[in-house]
Structures are given as C-alpha cells and as structure tokens.
Amino acid sequence: MCDAKKKSVKEFYGNLKTEDFSESLNETLQACNRPKNALPKKVREALKNVHDEVQNRYFGCGLCIPPALEGATVLDLGCGAGRDAFAISQLVCESGKVIGVDMTQELLKIGESFKEWHRQKAGQKVSNVEFKHGFIEKLDELGFSDNSVDVMISNCVICLTAVKEDVFREVARVLKPGGEIYFSDCYGNKPVSKEAQESDKLWGEGAGAMVWSELGQICEKLGLSVPYMQNASPYKFGDNVQELLGDRKFAAVTWRIIKKPQNCEKNNNGSWLATYNGGMEEICTFQLAQNIKFPKSKPILINSEIFAELQSSRYAKFFSFEKIEEIMPQQLNPFEFT
Incomplete structure (x- = not known):
C-alpha cells in the first residue's frame, strides 16, 4: 500500500x-x-x-x-x-x-x-x-x-x-x-x-x-x-x-x-472416504465449505487433495480416513472368461 x-x-x-x-x-x-x-x-x-x-x-x-x-x-x-x-x-x-x-x-x-x-x-x-x-x-x-x-x-x-x-x-x-x-x-x-x-x-x-x-x-x-x-x-x-x-x-x-502439506502433490491420486467422528463441541456437521460438509459418522467421498489438507490439519484427530483405490477402465481379456 x-x-x-x-x-x-x-x-x-x-x-x-x-x-x-x-x-x-x-x-x-x-x-x-x-x-x-x-x-x-x-x-x-x-x-x-x-x-x-x-x-x-x-x-x-x-x-x-x-x-x-x-x-x-x-x-x-x-x-x-x-x-x-x-x-x-x-x-x-x-x-x-x-x-x-x-x-x-x-x-x-x-x-x-x-x-x-x-x-x-x-x-x-x-x-x-x-x-x-x-x-x-x-x-x-x-x-x-x-x-x-x-x-x-x-x-x-x-x-x-x-x-x-x-x-x-x-x-x-x-x-x-x-x-x-x-x-x-x-x-x-x-x-x-x-x-x-x-x-x-x-x-x-x-x-x-x-x-x-x-x-x-x-x-x-x-x-x-x-x-x-x-x-x-x-x-x-x-x-x-x-x-x-x-x-x-x-x-x-x-x-x-x-496451507497445503509439502507432500500434497506427490499423493495426488485415488480417492478417500472421510468420516467425521464428532468431538468438536456442539458441531454435529463439520463444514469444510458450503458444498463440502461432513455429518457425524457418515463417510463422505473426497479427493486426495482434500484428504491431504484435512490429514495435515488440526482437524485430523476428529476424522478417520479410508483409501478407495481408483478404478481405471481397462480392456478385459476374453480368455479369462471362456
């Protein structure tokens, strides 16, 4: 200024x-x-x-x-x-x-x-x-x-x-x-x-x-x-x-x-289920953003970038995370089915 x-x-x-x-x-x-x-x-x-x-x-x-x-x-x-x-x-x-x-x-x-x-x-x-x-x-x-x-x-x-x-x-x-x-x-x-x-x-x-x-x-x-x-x-x-x-x-x-953790880009693959387990006083639904909310005990699908940010934050202790392997489309071998 x-x-x-x-x-x-x-x-x-x-x-x-x-x-x-x-x-x-x-x-x-x-x-x-x-x-x-x-x-x-x-x-x-x-x-x-x-x-x-x-x-x-x-x-x-x-x-x-x-x-x-x-x-x-x-x-x-x-x-x-x-x-x-x-x-x-x-x-x-x-x-x-x-x-x-x-x-x-x-x-x-x-x-x-x-x-x-x-x-x-x-x-x-x-x-x-x-x-x-x-x-x-x-x-x-x-x-x-x-x-x-x-x-x-x-x-x-x-x-x-x-x-x-x-x-x-x-x-x-x-x-x-x-x-x-x-x-x-x-x-x-x-x-x-x-x-x-x-x-x-x-x-x-x-x-x-x-x-x-x-x-x-x-x-x-x-x-x-x-x-x-x-x-x-x-x-x-x-x-x-x-x-x-x-x-x-x-x-x-x-x-x-x-602030993104240093390894955020390296782990930028796959998806995760994030579950808010409660613990924040009087907060039944944690709102990361208007369009990203975590009701208590309900798994919510998130991308790896949001996972890295939440996991590195002070909010991590209130969450549990489960990795969901990304399913890539591939051609099937017909001989495995005949």
Missing part, C-alpha cells in the same frame, strides 16, 4: 466508532455478522465477554472464529481494538495464545488498555493476548518466522491493503503446513473504477476489494488450498456513492484456506 493510502486508512479508522458508518453500511455490517447457523455456546459466551468499549471499535464484516482452537497459536491480521482477539483468547485457553497485528496505533492502545480487564474476566493467570504495531503484509518485520502459526484470522481488513498478494504471501510463509486462515472480507464481481479507488472514504469502507476470482489464482500460485467458502452476504454501500461504483456488486465472504 502506498504511504498516502496507508495514512488515509489510519486516519479513517483511528477514532472511528461503529455508529460513524453510514446507515446503509451499518445495516450491511450487522447483517454480515449475524451467523447463518447457531453459534456454539462457548463462542457466544466468549463474544459476550468482550468489553463494550472494544465492541464499539469493531468494524468486521463476518464471524471469524473457527472450531477446535484449544492450545492453538492464533494470529489476527488487522486486529483493530481486539474484539476477535479477546474472544478467541478464551477459546485457545491458557495453553494457547493470540497475537493481534494492526497498523492503527489508536486502536491498539484501546486493546492494550483492556488486556487486564479481559484477563480477569476470563479467569486467566496471565494474559494470553499480545498486540503488535505493524503491517499485515510485512510480518517478517514483526519477527514472525516461517511455519510458526497454527491459525490466522482476519475480519474485513485485507480489502484495505493495496497489494493483496503480498498479504497472502506472508500467510503462506507464516502458517504451519496444515494451518488455516479463516477470514471474512469484501469482494467485488469486477474491478472498481479509478475514481472509486482514489476515494479515501470508499476505500476505507471496502471498495478496495479484489475481484472474487483473483483469490483462487493467488492461492494456487502460493501453494495454498482452494478458497473454501463458508458463507456470503450482499455488501452494500450508501446510495450517495453508487455513481462511483456503477453496476458493480459486492459481497462479504467468509473463507477457509489451508
């Missing part, structure tokens, strides 16, 4: 509160954050246990809390004042930790000021939340080493960066093999005009979103899985800016992307 655009985004969010958004955009964000399915009780409680002052500085466009987080190291890209970080800190328990990265110091200061409050609320001996000031496309400058993080989350922040591929390059570097980024962001059906890109307000509200199909291309290039869509909602800007946006459509989308 050029320095001028970074500066404008910082200024836009530095002292912003949720009520400062336009009425139409606020309605959109509220709709995006209403879960399509009932949230597990622990997640609902964790979200309720976030201080109101932090909640008022929350600008996300989705719910970015995947299951099975106990003991995990979670990196929140663009954490803001820490709403998601503080909620997840309760779910990783004291054996895990959450690191939030943001470029807006005003928001980080709010998060820092409520660390002790949240530690006490969660009944933890020591806070397991850390905040770092920096850029999500430059995690190396913040000391994040290769293959060091179990889970990444991000909530409507990647659209604010100028070069999205730089962010995902760092995702691919820092995630452990089998680790995932579970994130929500704004996407367009086609590029916005130059005039819209140059509008600081529009950029700050999400008009810097990439075209949805570009995400898959970036993932393939960087050795990440196909983006597994969790859910999507219409994302609408105010009528007063519609002229700049023209006929372009936007959606708030939640994705899961897994």
Whole structure:
C-alpha cells in the first residue's frame, strides 16, 4: 500500500466508532455478522465477554472464529481494538495464545488498555493476548518466522491493503503446513473504477476489494488450498456513492484456506472416504465449505487433495480416513472368461 493510502486508512479508522458508518453500511455490517447457523455456546459466551468499549471499535464484516482452537497459536491480521482477539483468547485457553497485528496505533492502545480487564474476566493467570504495531503484509518485520502459526484470522481488513498478494504471501510463509486462515472480507464481481479507488472514504469502507476470482489464482500460485467458502452476504454501500461504483456488486465472504502439506502433490491420486467422528463441541456437521460438509459418522467421498489438507490439519484427530483405490477402465481379456 502506498504511504498516502496507508495514512488515509489510519486516519479513517483511528477514532472511528461503529455508529460513524453510514446507515446503509451499518445495516450491511450487522447483517454480515449475524451467523447463518447457531453459534456454539462457548463462542457466544466468549463474544459476550468482550468489553463494550472494544465492541464499539469493531468494524468486521463476518464471524471469524473457527472450531477446535484449544492450545492453538492464533494470529489476527488487522486486529483493530481486539474484539476477535479477546474472544478467541478464551477459546485457545491458557495453553494457547493470540497475537493481534494492526497498523492503527489508536486502536491498539484501546486493546492494550483492556488486556487486564479481559484477563480477569476470563479467569486467566496471565494474559494470553499480545498486540503488535505493524503491517499485515510485512510480518517478517514483526519477527514472525516461517511455519510458526497454527491459525490466522482476519475480519474485513485485507480489502484495505493495496497489494493483496503480498498479504497472502506472508500467510503462506507464516502458517504451519496444515494451518488455516479463516477470514471474512469484501469482494467485488469486477474491478472498481479509478475514481472509486482514489476515494479515501470508499476505500476505507471496502471498495478496495479484489475481484472474487483473483483469490483462487493467488492461492494456487502460493501453494495454498482452494478458497473454501463458508458463507456470503450482499455488501452494500450508501446510495450517495453508487455513481462511483456503477453496476458493480459486492459481497462479504467468509473463507477457509489451508496451507497445503509439502507432500500434497506427490499423493495426488485415488480417492478417500472421510468420516467425521464428532468431538468438536456442539458441531454435529463439520463444514469444510458450503458444498463440502461432513455429518457425524457418515463417510463422505473426497479427493486426495482434500484428504491431504484435512490429514495435515488440526482437524485430523476428529476424522478417520479410508483409501478407495481408483478404478481405471481397462480392456478385459476374453480368455479369462471362456
């Protein structure tokens, strides 16, 4: 992101509160954050246990809390004042930790000021939340080493960066093999005009979103899985800016992307039966994507690529797998049947 655009985004969010958004955009964000399915009780409680002052500085466009987080190291890209970080800190328990990265110091200061409050609320001996000031496309400058993080989350922040591929390059570097980024962001059906890109307000509200199909291309290039869509909602800007946006459509989308294991390509043959055996609290059906779901105890046919991704992930312990040999058509010898 050029320095001028970074500066404008910082200024836009530095002292912003949720009520400062336009009425139409606020309605959109509220709709995006209403879960399509009932949230597990622990997640609902964790979200309720976030201080109101932090909640008022929350600008996300989705719910970015995947299951099975106990003991995990979670990196929140663009954490803001820490709403998601503080909620997840309760779910990783004291054996895990959450690191939030943001470029807006005003928001980080709010998060820092409520660390002790949240530690006490969660009944933890020591806070397991850390905040770092920096850029999500430059995690190396913040000391994040290769293959060091179990889970990444991000909530409507990647659209604010100028070069999205730089962010995902760092995702691919820092995630452990089998680790995932579970994130929500704004996407367009086609590029916005130059005039819209140059509008600081529009950029700050999400008009810097990439075209949805570009995400898959970036993932393939960087050795990440196909983006597994969790859910999507219409994302609408105010009528007063519609002229700049023209006929372009936007959606708030939640994705899961897994870092492929190194041997993924070598084992890319055959098919597998994958059975979710339960064990994730209050999850009777594990959803890898909208179109790939695993009801408890029901074997589901998957290809070898999905098998390699699941087997290398933290979800593997909840599954059992059975190899199905690929049946190739071949000419039969008639003399074996006469």
